[in-house]
Amino acid sequence: DVKVTQSSRYLVKRTGEKVFLECVQDMDHENMFWYRQDPGLGLRLIYFSYDVKMKEKGDIPEGYSVSREKKERFSLILESASTNQTSMYLCASRTGTGGGWSYNEQFFGPGTRLTVL
Amino acid sequence: AQSVSQHNHHVILSEAASLELGCNYSYGGTVNLFWYVQYPGQHLQLLLKYFSGDPLVKGIKGFEAEFIKSKFSFNLRKPSVQWSDTAEYFCAVNARTGGSYIPTFGRGTSLIVHP
Numbered sequence: 266d267v268k269v270t271q272s273s274r275y276l277v278k279r280t281g282e283k284v285f286l287e288c289v290q291d292m293d294h295e296n297m298f299w300y301r302q303d304p305g306l307g308l309r310l311i312y313f314s315y316d317v318k319m320k321e322k323g324d325i326p327e328g329y330s331v332s333r334e335k336k337e338r339f340s341l342i343l344e345s346a347s348t349n350q351t352s353m354y355l356c357a358s359r360t361g362t363g364g365g366w367s368y369n370e371q372f373f374g375p376g377t378r379l380t381v382l
Numbered sequence: 383a384q385s386v387s388q389h390n391h392h393v394i395l396s397e398a399a400s401l402e403l404g405c406n407y408s409y410g411g412t413v414n415l416f417w418y419v420q421y422p423g424q425h426l427q428l429l430l431k432y433f434s435g436d437p438l439v440k441g442i443k444g445f446e447a448e449f450i451k452s453k454f455s456f457n458l459r460k461p462s463v464q465w466s467d468t469a470e471y472f473c474a475v476n477a478r479t480g481g482s483y484i485p486t487f488g489r490g491t492s493l494i495v496h497p
Contacts, residue, residue, distance in 0.1 A: 307388075313482065371428075
């Protein structure tokens, strides 16, 4: 079974702090994603990585950056956390070509519920 | 950019009732389509998917969905729901965006099934 793990289930940070959310998948998937999930808004894509060191902005990248130094790990960084970044963050992965061509389904992690005070 | 509409935000049913959740998308090219489910406290997981061929797709736990290309729709159905189907359901459309295939999700439908 594919396993996608996220470093924390719950995280509380203060405004202005730098926050790192880590995601690891164990199935050698090429593509990885970061979403935020808010009630009534569904899943909104923050960033997408189709290969190591490759990334593309999603629909809401402002205030976030990402890092993918190894195939299995995709990190989301909040440079200076703000209260409007309080949310559930979901990581996902899928098989695909290095160029991001894939018809395959995504596998999701359990999510990190981040609260910024 | 493509968009996905799920018309029912909250649905409340009694056990044994039939279910149909609507999903419409706006994209004129080749798509592939998914329904995901998130049970309380659990990960999002795949319910079913459509790539090509038979537009009636069967998934896990008795769910099915029909792709109607002319209506840009991919509605989810189940003839008789159970209390354990209480969950949030997301429709997703995978379509070409630039050089990649990026999934876009609907806002989700919260289903509550009363025993």
